[in-house]
Amino acid sequence: MDTETTDTIIRATGRSLCEYGYADLTMQRIAAESSVTTAAIHYHFDTKEELLNAFLDDLVDRFEQQVSCESSDPRQQLTTLLDAVFSPPKSSSDEFPVALMELKSQAPYHDTYRDRFHELDDTVRTVVTTAVEEGIESGYFADVDAEEIARFVSTAINGGHVRMVALGEEPAKTRNVVEDYLEGQLDWRPEERA
Amino acid sequence: MDTETTDTIIRATGRSLCEYGYADLTMQRIAAESSVTTAAIHYHFDTKEELLNAFLDDLVDRFEQQVSCESSDPRQQLTTLLDAVFSPPKSSSDEFPVALMELKSQAPYHDTYRDRFHELDDTVRTVVTTAVEEGIESGYFADVDAEEIARFVSTAINGGHVRMVALGEEPAKTRNVVEDYLEGQLDWRPEERA
Missing domain, CATH: 1.10.357.10 (Tetracycline Repressor, domain 2)
Structure with a gap:
């Protein structure tokens, strides 16, 4: 797994979680918080x-x-x-x-x-x-x-x-x-x- | 305020909160949990x-x-x-x-x-x-x-x-x-x- 990309995704997940809360956390929002596409996030994480x-x-x-x-x-x-x-x-x-x-x-x-x-x-x-x-x-x-x-x-x-x-x-x-x-x-x- | 009705609504709120969680709690679900209509809940509680x-x-x-x-x-x-x-x-x-x-x-x-x-x-x-x-x-x-x-x-x-x-x-x-x-x-x- 590409460590740099997953690190970027994980950091963006943290920021999105703080901003939107758990219930409103989506792959789209995480993508918007980072330089990574929704497709790339799905490639690394199924759910x-x-x-x-x-x-x-x-x-x-x-x-x-x-x-x-x-x-x-x-x-x-x-x-x-x-x-x-x-x-x-x-x-x-x-x-x-x-x-x-x-x-x-x-x-x-x-x-x-x-x-x-x-x-x-x-x-x-x-x-x-x-x-x-x-x-x-x-x-x-x-x-x-x-x-x-x-x-x-x-x-x-x-x-x-x-x-x-x-x-x-x-x-x-x-x-x-x-x-x-x-x-x-x-x-x-x-x-x-x- | 009709105490019996508000009591019924408050009990149903507790049950719905336990069942659906905060994010998915709606007036409709609380009504479905109780004998009170959605309209009646709105009459007693604005939000x-x-x-x-x-x-x-x-x-x-x-x-x-x-x-x-x-x-x-x-x-x-x-x-x-x-x-x-x-x-x-x-x-x-x-x-x-x-x-x-x-x-x-x-x-x-x-x-x-x-x-x-x-x-x-x-x-x-x-x-x-x-x-x-x-x-x-x-x-x-x-x-x-x-x-x-x-x-x-x-x-x-x-x-x-x-x-x-x-x-x-x-x-x-x-x-x-x-x-x-x-x-x-x-x-x-x-x-x-x-």
Whole structure:
């Protein structure tokens, strides 16, 4: 498959999803958003579901890259995760969290979307579990149940996403909730607030 | 306004929303779900937005009734809230959480929906804040920041809602997260697990 073309299509899918929403997303609109013809999009992706699977795969890949932290310091690993979740790149559209929430609402009807959301969730939980376990081992953190901490953090991240979309709340509010929790549980202080 | 008719329309709106989803919800479908004609629905509600406002108002009212607890025991007040959120009545549709998530995705485009979601959130946070403050005063709970606890609980409840829809996860998992947190913070033990 021609990577450059599929990349172009995937980017245009993201923009169209933000602009028109899930219900009004069509191959025609994606073509209009890009330099690619409707025929070419159909050549690469049979259905809207396939196209959105590719879009979500790309999202999962980029998220995994963002949270993969070169530092061996488990405190820095947690900060990198919180930055990736709560401070998305400025280039991303304001509507992106809404588009993502719409796709989450579609998950009950599309197992393939649901699989990708499980991948995202597994990524968050693995990063937290690994960092907490390493932090306990190296004496940075109090001795806690790392998987329980990870479940809390992932649930709060999901909650922050809904609150941003449904209530228009700043993601920083949820970041504070998570940081206060980690501070209390792990005896960890986020650097910027130390 | 004829309360019985509007009640019938609001119930039919809920069923149609669960069955067809937000994008495909029409006055015709709501009429087909009920004994009320399309003309009668238009007579009571000018637009789909007005109808969904009434649906959300009804939801807020019923939720407020569910969480209003006759017991003066703050521990029971928290249990009543968690029951209302995590153990909805058996009569409610499996699709209801999905329909509600779709409406949350629409909040950025409809301030009137957003206002109702703020009301729901305020209700949750007021119940928690009040119960925690009373529990501290009466010596049941440790001395904590009640509003901080309330923010945590509401964020986790929102997170549990997304996890149920996007991941197909049992709400009981999130209830455990909340209960463990309250247990740790307040020194409160949920009755059924004591």
